[in-house]
Amino acid sequence: MSGTATGNAAATGAAATLTYVQALNEALREEMERDPTVFVMGEDIAVWGGGGVFGVTKGLLEAFGPERVRDTPISEAGFTGVGLGAALTGMRPVVEYMYADFMMVAMDQIANQAAKIRYQFGGKARVPLVLRTQEGAGRGNGPQHSQSLEAWFCHIPGLKVAIPSTPADAKGLLKTAIRDDNPVVFLEHKLLYGKKGEIPAGEHLVPFGKANVLREGRHVTVVGIHVLNDMALEAADILAAEGIELEVVDPRTLVPYDRETVAASIRKTGRLIVAHQAPERAGIAAELIQCAIEDAFDYLDAPPVRLCAANMPVPYAKSLEDAAMPQVADIVAAARRLMSGSSVVGTRS
Amino acid sequence: MADEKRTARAQKDGTEKKSKATKKDGSRHADADRSTDTVSAEGKAEARRHSVEKAETRAKATAKRKGLRKLTGLDRDGLLGMLERMMLIREFEEQCANLYRAGRIRGVTHTYQGQEAVAVGTCTALRIDDYITSTHRGHAHVIAKGGEVDLMMAELMGKATGYCKGRGGSMHIADMTRGILGANGIVGGGMGIAVGAALSSKMLGRDTVAVCFFGDGAMNQGILHEVSNMAAVWNLPVVFLVENNLYGMSACLEDAMACPELDLAKRADAYGMPGVTCDGMDVVDVYLAAKEAVERARGGGGPSYVVCDTYRFLGHHVGDPLSYRDKSEVEPWRALDPIPRLGRQLVADKLATQAEVDAVDAATRAAIARALAFAEASPDPDPSNLTEDVFA
Numbered sequence: 109m110s111g112t113a114t115g116n117a118a119a120t121g122a123a124a125t126l127t128y129v130q131a132l133n134e135a136l137r138e139e140m141e142r143d144p145t146v147f148v149m150g151e152d153i154a155v156w157g158g159g160g161v162f163g164v165t166k167g168l169l170e171a172f173g174p175e176r177v178r179d180t181p182i183s184e185a186g187f188t189g190v191g192l193g194a195a196l197t198g199m200r201p202v203v204e205y206m207y208a209d210f211m212m213v214a215m216d217q218i219a220n221q222a223a224k225i226r227y228q229f230g231g232k233a234r235v236p237l238v239l240r241t242q243e244g245a246g247r248g249n250g251p252q253h254s255q256s257l258e259a260w261f262c263h264i265p266g267l268k269v270a271i272p273s274t275p276a277d278a279k280g281l282l283k284t285a286i287r288d289d290n291p292v293v294f295l296e297h298k299l300l301y302g303k304k305g306e307i308p309a310g311e312h313l314v315p316f317g318k319a320n321v322l323r324e325g326r327h328v329t330v331v332g333i334h335v336l337n338d339m340a341l342e343a344a345d346i347l348a349a350e351g352i353e354l355e356v357v358d359p360r361t362l363v364p365y366d367r368e369t370v371a372a373s374i375r376k377t378g379r380l381i382v383a384h385q386a387p388e389r390a391g392i393a394a395e396l397i398q399c400a401i402e403d404a405f406d407y408l409d410a411p412p413v414r415l416c417a418a419n420m421p422v423p424y425a426k427s428l429e430d431a432a433m434p435q436v437a438d439i440v441a442a443a444r445r446l447m448s449g450s451s452v453v454g455t456r457s
Numbered sequence: 458m459a460d461e462k463r464t465a466r467a468q469k470d471g472t473e474k475k476s477k478a479t480k481k482d483g484s485r486h487a488d489a490d491r492s493t494d495t496v497s498a499e500g501k502a503e504a505r506r507h508s509v510e511k512a513e514t515r516a517k518a519t520a521k522r523k524g525l526r527k528l529t530g531l532d533r534d535g536l537l538g539m540l541e542r543m544m545l546i547r548e549f550e551e552q553c554a555n556l557y558r559a560g561r562i563r564g565v566t567h568t569y570q571g572q573e574a575v576a577v578g579t580c581t582a583l584r585i586d587d588y589i590t591s592t593h594r595g596h597a598h599v600i601a602k603g604g605e606v607d608l609m610m611a612e613l614m615g616k617a618t619g620y621c622k623g624r625g626g627s628m629h630i631a632d633m634t635r636g637i638l639g640a641n642g643i644v645g646g647g648m649g650i651a652v653g654a655a656l657s658s659k660m661l662g663r664d665t666v667a668v669c670f671f672g673d674g675a676m677n678q679g680i681l682h683e684v685s686n687m688a689a690v691w692n693l694p695v696v697f698l699v700e701n702n703l704y705g706m707s708a709c710l711e712d713a714m715a716c717p718e719l720d721l722a723k724r725a726d727a728y729g730m731p732g733v734t735c736d737g738m739d740v741v742d743v744y745l746a747a748k749e750a751v752e753r754a755r756g757g758g759g760p761s762y763v764v765c766d767t768y769r770f771l772g773h774h775v776g777d778p779l780s781y782r783d784k785s786e787v788e789p790w791r792a793l794d795p796i797p798r799l800g801r802q803l804v805a806d807k808l809a810t811q812a813e814v815d816a817v818d819a820a821t822r823a824a825i826a827r828a829l830a831f832a833e834a835s836p837d838p839d840p841s842n843l844t845e846d847v848f849a
Contacts, residue, residue: 145661147660175660176660180687181683181686181687181690183683183684183686183687185649185679185680185683186649186652186680186682186683186684186686186687187649187683187687188649189648189649189650189652189653189680189684190649190652190653190656190684190687191649191653192649192650192653193590193638193649193650193651193652193653193654193655193656193657193667194653194654194656194657194660195653196633196638196650196653196654197588197638197653197654197657197658198657198661199656199657199660199661201653216643216646216680217646217649217680220642220643220646221641221643221646221647221649221650225631225639226846226848227624227846227847228621228624228625228629228639229620229621229625229629229631229633229639230619230620230621230622230624230625230631230846231622231845231846232621232631232633233631233633233639265847265849266847266848266849267849268848268849269849290848290849363849364849
């Protein structure tokens with residue numbers, strides 16, 4: 109193998125404040141130093157801008173060389189298959205797609221091949237393959253660069269699906285994904301790359317299937333995906349002044365999904381909002397709400413609410429894009445509606 | 458206009474080539490019906506005749522071939538081993554078809570009769586730690602790479618003892634201990650996997666080679682272009698092994714491929730790779746072509762295409778009504794059957810007696826009978842293990 113690990117990622121020392129993108133970079137660097145079979149490949153990840161269009165792979169080429177930081181031709185289906193073949197034969201590839209939308213080009217390799225191999229080969233093959241990308245709206249990238257596609261991947265048995273929404277989780281979940289012997293679809297969000305947060309000191313791994321309660325509250329549970337968590341926290345600040353307390357739960361991974369933490373929250377609040385930037389129709393919110401109905405029906409004081417994108421392509425112009433996506437005001441309004449008639453607060457909307 | 462260009466290109470190709478066969482090939486479309494963009498029925502029939510004539514010419518040229526050991530570098534056991542594997546495949550497929558017709562195999566099953574020389578000639582050029590990716594018509598590749606017929610038969614019959622514990626069936630057999638990275642239910646689905654295995658070989662500093670089996674029909678899948686290009690750009694040890702049996706399910710080459718009159722191996726030119734065409738009805742010729750390609754790849758010489766001209770004697774799958782091809786076209790191909798052909802050559806070359814050839818045949822039939830008995834005696838998968846190995 110060419111490329112010598114000369115990076116200076118330190119899994120030691122005090123907690124540090126990093127951006128989401130720096131946290132991802134640190135995860136890749138640490139795992140590549142730890143395990144020589146880990147390598148990254150994708151379009152424009154090595155040479156472009158010194159580390160990809162979003163900078164996630166910044167500095168890795170210099171640290172690990174072009175064999176392990178591999179720019180690919182523009183061939184999503186092809187390099188997904190190549191990553192899969194490498195995973196089957198001793199490597200641990202981390203394949204990057206510049207935009208989640210581009211993964212649609214590779215769906216045969218993802219859904220028919222990678223997801224099914226371990227099961228259909230009688231459990232005799234392992235597929236340690238990470239498929240990383242960023243999704244979501246909010247930057248005016250238009251209909252083919254702004255989709256949120258998590259539901260597609262959740263629907264295919266054989267894929268784990270991670271959705272980090274904090275820098276600490278970005279690092280800890282990515283390291284866990286790389287060490288997993290099964291394919292993981294790792295969905296980042298384009299608006300989160302600049303978000304800052306504290307990263308715990310030392311080796312930081314976040315387990316899959318363990319939701320994170322970002323804010324505790326007594327009245328309405330909000331399960332958010334990606335930026336909807338930040339919007340929910342903002343809504344919580346607004347509503348706190350009215351006496352309405354939101355409990356914001358970040359699932360962290362959708363497959364596996366931590367039903368228990370969400371159910372426990374509903375047992376406390378009796379109300380549920382699920383919010384995401386994917387379209388409402390057959391979005392993951394429908395699934396999560398059904399889980400809540402199965403797990404905590406007797407505790408629900410009102411029908412659960414989903415706040416999703418309109419069932420339409422993501423528009424380009426800011427006025428249209430904002431109108432198509434759920435916003436902080438939508439969460440605030442939905443929480444007020446859920447609380448209307450409650451003895452806690454009066455009707456406000 | 459497009460037709461004129463095509464004809465001009467074909468004629469140019471025909472005049473450039475030295476072989477008589479290709480000259481004829483190049484001119485045949487000039488006579489075809491030009492009233493539509495597609496090749497006429499007459500043109501297709503002529504193309505079919507031409508294909509088999511080309512194969513017959515090759516067969517004549519090698520019929521009296523002597524000195525197989527020197528030619529191939531294989532010893533007697535190696536040569537008889539190829540015969541044995543081809544016979545094993547043939548008998549496996551015959552029994553597979555019987556089982557299917559008897560309702561003992563579910564879904565669909567695609568058999569390989571007629572193409573045995575391709576799988577066996579190629580895999581004889583491989584080591585056990587080399588990789589292959591296979592196709593929906595994959596039983597033969599597994600057997601040729603050393604797969605165990607009892608585990609295969611059990612898988613086809615959906616038994617717990619099968620290669621995949623009865624979860625995959627005919628189109629998903631894999632054997633990770635022998636570098637068999639799976640048959641595949643998606644046409645072209647394994648191409649990326651083969652190139653990925655080649656990338657692993659390179660990155661891990663191993664000298665293993667990957668062979669990617671696919672048919673003429675799969676040549677029209679987009680991913681082939683993507684991974685051919687990547688294999689060439691990265692100089693990976695992979696061989697793209699094309700089994701040209703003239704049909705992708707019901708679609709003949711003339712209906713499915715631009716420039717069908719051209720040698721399919723010319724595709725390799727687009728990637729700057731070597732590309733050769735060999736006699737896919739002759740296991741020795743396939744072996745020699747595959748060996749050269751595999752040795753090149755193993756030695757760091759990069760990827761290449763090997764096209765094997767062959768023919769499937771039977772339908773796309775068991776039960777195919779074969780409405781798309783004339784019965785009369787099959788008999789001349791059957792006369793080129795690769796199994797008796799190697800048997801005759803071994804006898805002519807005094808490497809085996811006819812009795813020894815017959816004994817190999819009997820032994821393979823017995824082996825398949827044992828595999829059948831093993832499969833029949835095996836238990837069905839226990840539904841209480843339904844979700845074993847389901848991780849997400």
